[in-house]
Amino acid sequence: MLLKPRTTPRELLFLRTLSPRMMFTEEQMEDYINLEKGYEGELKFDALMDNQKREHLLIRDLFLTCNKSDFQLDNLLFTPERIYQLEVKNFEGEHYIETEAWYTSTGKQIKNPLLQLKRSENLLNQLLYKMKANMKVDSYLIFINQEFTLYSASQSLPVILPSQINRFLKKLFKDDNTQNFIYPRQKGIANQLIKLHKTETPYMQIPEYNYRKLKKGLVCSHCMGWMEVSIQGRVKCSHCSKEEFYLSAIERSVEEFKLLFPNEPLTVNRIFNWSGGCISRKTVQRYLTDRYKKNGKGRSIFYEKN
Structure with missing residues (x-):
């Protein structure tokens, strides 16, 4: 067991x-x-x-x-x-x-x-x-x-x-x-x-990083190459040619952003920019609206877990 x-x-x-x-x-x-x-x-x-x-x-x-x-x-x-x-x-x-x-x-x-x-x-x-x-x-x-x-x-x-x-x-x-x-x-x-059991360990050695200096884009889950816009709701890896549906690519991108920047608000523009513009703002907005709770109004809109 x-x-x-x-x-x-x-x-x-x-x-x-x-x-x-x-x-x-x-x-x-x-x-x-x-x-x-x-x-x-x-x-x-x-x-x-x-x-x-x-x-x-x-x-x-x-x-x-x-x-x-x-x-x-x-x-x-x-x-x-x-x-x-x-x-x-x-x-x-x-x-x-x-x-x-x-x-x-x-x-x-x-x-x-x-x-x-x-x-x-x-x-x-x-x-x-x-x-x-x-x-x-x-x-x-x-x-x-x-x-x-x-x-x-x-x-x-x-x-x-x-x-x-x-x-x-x-x-x-x-x-x-x-x-x-x-x-x-x-x-x-x-x-x-x-x-x-303790979920946090003091032994982690993470390099210093900040949002501005990190390369933006969608990373391939197979070879860690860079994804590019494809057709029919998919993105395609420029290195290994693996294809992935937009929704799963956005999901990975959101999880990466939340891991690295847990205190930053989740917004359409942030995920759009983090993904390197491979996926339209409209598609990102639709994903976040479907999966998360929307808060705020106008330019102050952000998303969080339901």
Whole structure:
């Protein structure tokens, strides 16, 4: 049973929206690419978990605080016996370990992901203790990318390599003596953790931006190219030739504007200009009138959710 689904990270939504409209620094672009790869890996693992037939409780993407320390959890799997913290990494290429330090094949040192795993486990255990939830937590670092290789790793490390994932999942459910039901106690603990989930994270790193300097236009949802006016109520991507109906293109444009400028009033002129004039003011007005509540009069008209 999936108690909390995964949502696209808010930081990633910002970067996806900004990347075609402004120039990122090399560091900002690297952060963006890493976020995309990380999220892609999480979705791949989600698909594997969704195929499991045995009964279990699953929470995805939790952001919690304990003793004034924030921590994030990719997956929490509840079975009758214990809780599994499953952290997913989408690393690729060759890596090796030397005295607990992690390196790429080129010799570049990277953060030891096991330290993050252990920190999250410790904070989760402290939080469960406060909740009087006496359950054992086992943590594993799962590498989902088939192009990942890790050398010099001790077999005692809680690391699951790509070739081991399917066997690990089968063994996990079998060894834990998972029944065809989950006790109410486990579900109660899981629901308590969900209530403690924080929707805002202080770790977001969003480039500074302002409306005037951002490039205006309709961005293709397929290749992030630029859409141009087509015929018969559609717009067409100038790069990949994908076509889209006006209404769905306006909807995406409105959601982008609301994400980047949540305190700015929603008006016909703003969405018309934000869309780069690809869609007529009349069509934008019709969309906003149909989907939103109209307020004000004359030039002061703006729209908000019903």
